[in-house]
Amino acid sequence: MRDDYDFSKAKRAKNVPHLARLQAEAKGKSRITIMLDNDVLMAFRAKADAEGIGYQTLINRVLREALGTRPVDEATLRKILREELEAH
Numbered sequence: 001m002r003d004d005y006d007f008s009k010a011k012r013a014k015n016v017p018h019l020a021r022l023q024a025e026a027k028g029k030s031r032i033t034i035m036l037d038n039d040v041l042m043a044f045r046a047k048a049d050a051e052g053i054g055y056q057t058l059i060n061r062v063l064r065e066a067l068g069t070r071p072v073d074e075a076t077l078r079k080i081l082r083e084e085l086e087a088h
Helices: 018-026 038-051 056-069 074-087
Strands: none
Touching: 038 056
């Protein structure tokens, strides 16, 4: 059956525009398989729909907050900079 496959004209993902874009978007992330209770998954999906975001994005955000490593958003950064500038 291996003889049926011809990859001599195959391109690397980085040379196929839509695949290269997907790879670039995934930088810093890993694809995993995880088992979640159905009720937990349904709750995340419902909350994500209400917020207008993806449920995986929401799960990632909640896990990040649980670790205490929430990324700084623009509004928070501006607030911190204002406070520091006013203090000096």
